[in-house]
Amino acid sequence: MKLIFAGTPEFAAQALQAIIAAGHEVALVLTQPDRAAGRGMVLRASPVKGLALAAGIEVLQPQTLKDAATQERIRAIAAEVIVVAAYGLILPQAVLEVPRLGCLNIHASLLPRWRGAAPIQRAIMAGDAETGICIMQMDAGLDTGPVLLCGRLPIDRSDTAASLHDKLARLGARLIVEALAGLPLTAQPQAETGVTYAAKIGKDEAGLDWRLPAAMLAARVRAFNPFPGACCALGGDLFKLWRADAVEGTGLPGEILSADREGLVIACGDGALRVTELQKAGGKRLSAAQFLAGTRLLPGSRCALPTT
Structure with missing residues (x-):
C-alpha cells in the first residue's frame, strides 16, 4: 500500500x-x-x-x-x-x-x-x-x-x-x-x-499537594515519570520524586514520618507516601538509601504545601 x-x-x-x-x-x-x-x-x-x-x-x-x-x-x-x-x-x-x-x-x-x-x-x-x-x-x-x-x-x-x-x-x-x-x-x-x-501535562501540575490521599499522589509520581517529574520542596530545596508507593501512616500533611534505607515516608491527607527514588535539584537520581547516605532528613520536618 x-x-x-x-x-x-x-x-x-x-x-x-x-x-x-x-x-x-x-x-x-x-x-x-x-x-x-x-x-x-x-x-x-x-x-x-x-x-x-x-x-x-x-x-x-x-x-x-x-x-x-x-x-x-x-x-x-x-x-x-x-x-x-x-x-x-x-x-x-x-x-x-x-x-x-x-x-x-x-x-x-x-x-x-x-x-x-x-x-x-x-x-x-x-x-x-x-x-x-x-x-x-x-x-x-x-x-x-x-x-x-x-x-x-x-x-x-x-x-x-x-x-x-x-x-x-x-x-x-x-x-x-x-x-x-x-x-x-x-x-x-x-x-x-x-x-x-486528556489535557496536555504541564509543569504547573508537578508540585505535590500533601493534603491529597497517598494513593493519588503515588499515581501522580508514576504518571509524571519521566516528565515533568513530581516535585516537592523541603527546607528550601527542591526535590523530584521518581518512585513512590502508598503505605499506612499518620501525621500532618507533608510531615516526614521516617527516613531510612527502606525509603522516605511522608504523611499525606490519607495514609503516607514511601519515596524510594528521588533527586535533589542539580543532582542525580538516587535510591532512598543512596540519597540519605549523603543528606540528613529528620522525622518531624515538613515538605512545603502549595500556596494556592
Missing part, C-alpha cells in the same frame, strides 16, 4: 518501523520541525525524521498543514491512506479528504476515554485498571472518529508513563500493521457516554 506517515516522537517511530518492515511504500513522512534540546540547545531531529532519512524516505517538516503548497505536495503523492501517530499538528479537512482510504490515527487509549494529548499520563493519574490502543478513522473532531481496531492492555501498579508508553508503542505498531492489511475495515462509532479528555 502507498501511504503517507505523520508522526514525531519515539511512539510514532516504532509504528513507522513496523509499517516499513511490513512492506508498505511510505512515499512521504510528515514530522515536526527540528527543535532545540539539551543544555546546548542544539537543534535535534525527531525520532521519526531520523528513521525516515535512514530508510531513504522523503521528509517534510511544515509549521502548518493549512498552507496551499504543503497540501498540494500531499495530494501529489496520491497515497491510499495517511497514518498519523503523535504528530502534533491538526490535519485540516482538506488533508483529511486526500487519501482514498482516509486518515488513520494510532491513539493510546480506549476511546472515548482519554481523547486528547496526554492519554497515557491521565490514565495512570486516574487509577485506571487498563488502557489500550485504538486505530481510529480521523474526522474533524478531537479524537472523535470511529474505531477500526482496538487492543487492550492492563496497567500494572508499577507502571510509569515511560514503561506504559513503551508497551503501548509496541501494541500500536502491531495493530496499525494489522489494520492496514485488513482495509477496508468496518468502523465502529465511539460511544456517546464515558467521554473524557
